[in-house]
Amino acid sequence: MARGGSGAASVSTDSNTSEGTIRKVDKENQKITIRHGELKNLDxxxxxxxxxxxxxxxxxxxxxxxxxKFVAEKLEGKFTVTHVEKKN
Known part of the structure; x- marks a missing residue:
């Protein structure tokens, strides 16, 4: 389970939290591909x-x-995961 300094604080409401499945992990470029459900906070x-x-x-x-379970936000014009944790 990963929790970042400001990332953990981002999980303030259930409306920002989404669920998905990791499809690819790109460690070199610091990116992850997620098959996700609706991202309500990003419409x-x-x-x-x-x-x-x-x-x-x-x-x-x-x-x-x-x-x-994760939170994605648009930061500096790019879609960014600010919190992620494995589902139990």
């Missing part, structure tokens, strides 16, 4: 997309196939 339908990670530890904490 996005379910799809598979690539996200930057706010905390480099996130790419070490997840593996392909992991089911996760």
């Amino acid at each position: 996005m339908p379910p799809m598979t997309m690539v996200f930057r990670v706010q905390d480099p530890a996130f790419v070490e904490a997840v593996n392909v196939g992991d089911e996760v």
Whole structure:
């Protein structure tokens, strides 16, 4: 389970938290691909997309196939995972 300094604080409401499955982990470029449900806070339908990670530890904490809960935000014009944790 990965928790970043400001990332953990981002999980303030359930409306920002989404669920998905890790499809690819790109450690070199600090990106993860997630097949996700609706991202209500970003007004996005379910799809598979690539996200930057706010905390480099996130790419070490997840593996392909992991089911996760995460928060994605648009930071500096790029979709970024600010919190991620494996589902129990």
